[in-house]
Amino acid sequence: MTLEFNFIRRSLVLLSYSLTLSVTPSHAHSGSPLGVAWSTCDGKPKSQACEYKGFHGERYIGTCQVMANNMLCVRNQPIEYPEKASTDAAETHTEEVKEIAEIVVEKSEKEAATESISEDSLD
């Protein structure tokens, strides 16, 4: 029974981690919308404040600078991710779930151990 229990416990932990991975935001695509970075400074003087939004709604804030004979919005503030708050919340939630799952597993393991001892004593 101990082997069976360990198998189920490991499966549960693996499942938890697998699902945790599935809620991690993708890093595959990142960057700024180049076209917008140029067009947002059309007709603006050098050093004028500018801002544009990226593919995922992130904000790029900076000033217009001459680049390759054109004006380009040069970001000088950290990229602002609008969904960061919800991402953090999701990660916190996931951690809570993992902790709960581990606590419950530990508790069940103790119960199983107690049961095993009881069964042995009965034998």
Place this chain on the structure above:
Amino acid sequence: MHLNSCQSLISILAFSLMMLAGCNSSSSSDTGSTDNGSTDTGSTDTGSTDTGSTDTGSTGTASSAEALNVDNFVAGALASAEIEDCTLSDGTETTCYRIEAAGKAQGQTIGPFCPRTTSSTAAETGIWISADSTAQVYDADGDFILNLANLYNDTAWNGLHNDDGSVNVTLTEAACDGAAQPNVEDQYKYHCVECSTDYLDDGAIAGTYVIPVTPTPADTTSSVAATVGVALNGSELSGPAPVDAILANYTIAAFDDCGGHINLHQGYHYHAATGCTEVGAQDDGHAGLIGYAMDGYGIYGMKDADGNEESLDECRGTTDDTRGYHYHAASAGENMFIGCNHGKTVATTTAGGPPGGGPPNGGPNGTAPTR
């Protein structure tokens, strides 16, 4: 008792699944942004060969922390670094390093760049950036080639690959030369453009960079030139790539995963900082040193060891006690390293000679560097 254990475990499993399903659903809307900075850009240097515009009236003295330190370069990256008299763009007489860089990206494996087939994986290829309002940094793999028509909303992009799954790549020196220029020869349109270091004498194009020994802040900032600076591994840090011009010819000029690519006029050069070039490690958790800008100030990676960025000035620079004034490279997707020159650059006439003439736009569609 055995049954009770199983029931308990089933309950645990069900509970966990419900909780995790909740997580998954709550995060479905935030799959996006998480850019960690790296993809940058590339550039295919467009043209401008001025070393910046105008810094007038010099003032200010640079701290020793800001002085260019040739010891920071990777062993073998430089052929020589001699100090000589030089004149800055405002007429100031000072001393500069004349750095003869090997241009070989010392310590780095160059490439790969283009996919050979529509089945090529990301590990077998480099990266590329889009240029429309959804511009991103992509692995230039087979799937990317298949998705080009959708990405650019133009079925003509299907011309980059063939029915047998092969991808059109400029695999000869003639093809490289015909495609890596502003006026792409017709036969090389609908190609992924890549060149080999085999086409270059000794596998590289050496570059000469004349950079103030001690940087001096300018009264007014100046625009960066086609050559932004030199990496610690001896290759050029270039200005923004003219991605629009490249795409207009139904070509992509793939970078390798380190953000660089090759043309016959500049050799291997960078348009993006993806992390590979941050070889100058810092003891205090600050981002690593990538290289030096043409005004002599150091260019560091975008984020510190904790993954944080800081607010910068309009040139993407800042000052601290350890490094003095210095720049931070933009993310790979922003098509630039720095925004402008904070300091005075060397007057063009003393800035060192480019290795040879080239088309007006850099690139692979690029210009001979004015360094």
